[in-house]
Structure formats: C-alpha cells, structure tokens
Amino acid sequence: MTHQENIYDLVKLIPEGKVTTYGRISDFLALGSARVVGWALNQCNKNGANIPAHRVVNRKGELSGRGSFATPSTMQELLEQEGVEVLDNCVVNFDLVVWDPLELL
DNA sequence: CCTATGACGCCGG
DNA sequence: GCCGGCGCCATAG
Numbered sequence: 001m002t003h004q005e006n007i008y009d010l011v012k013l014i015p016e017g018k019v020t021t022y023g024r025i026s027d028f029l030a031l032g033s034a035r036v037v038g039w040a041l042n043q044c045n046k047n048g049a050n051i052p053a054h055r056v057v058n059r060k061g062e063l064s065g066r067g068s069f070a071t072p073s074t075m076q077e078l079l080e081q082e083g084v085e086v087l088d089n090c091v092v093n094f095d096l097v098v099w100d101p102l103e104l105l
Numbered sequence: 106c107c108t109a110t111g112a113c114g115c116c117g118g
Numbered sequence: 119g120c121c122g123g124c125g126c127c128a129t130a131g
Contacts, residue, residue, distance in 0.1 A: 003128085022113050026126095033126040038112035040128090045112095058113060065112030075112095 003031055007040045010101060014055040017082045018099035019091055021059050028101035042068050054078040061094030 006029050014020055022034040031037065041053045045068055054075045058064045066075040066089065076086045085092035 034113035035111060036127055041112055068112060
C-alpha cells in the first residue's frame, strides 16, 4: 500500500469549485510530511491518472504546482472553469473556497 | 549507503 | 508580515 493511492483517493473527493492544501492532506492521512503529497501529485500527472490535482494548493492558496501541468496556465484555467477565481497565481477568497478533509467526518 | 532535491510547512528573528 | 533556517519523507543518482 503506497501513499499515492491514499492521496489519489482523497484528492478525488475534493468537491468541484473547492480547493485544499498539501498540509491538510498530509495531516488527514498522517503522512508526516506535505512534501510527499506534492511528489505523489507530480507523479500522477506523469501517470496520466484522472486526478483533479489542480484543486491542491499550498497553505497560502498559491498555485505552486502550476509548473508541472501541460502549460503554466493550465492549473489556473481548470480552477476558473470550476468557478474558483485566481489572481496572480493565488486563489481569491482562499478562506471561503478551501475545503478540509475533516468535513468528511 | 549517502547526498541532493522537491507541487510543503512551522518557528523564530 | 516577510525571510531565512530547519524538519519532514520519498526518490533519484
């Protein structure tokens, strides 16, 4: 059982129009490090897995992973498609659109 | 086996 | 509130 599977499953559960953070995922799955999440998502793009990785941002709401998508603007475009406003690589009203995995409980 | 690196985050200055 | 340093864990070389 790899962390990737857990991370993929959780990321798939992020509601459309919402975003969450590496730290929250790391916390919820007790991974011990948020870096692992970033690494797993990086691989998922490469794997071509159908994961909404664009809904994962860093703790400040910045699109830190945009560089790993097809083009640097892909991540932002996908978010805006779902109604998430992005300005200067940051999620607008981050506090309002952030989703915490704990809400599953 | 050991070192460097990274889609991160907390703490102290 | 910004910045630098350090810890964190998995991988690649």
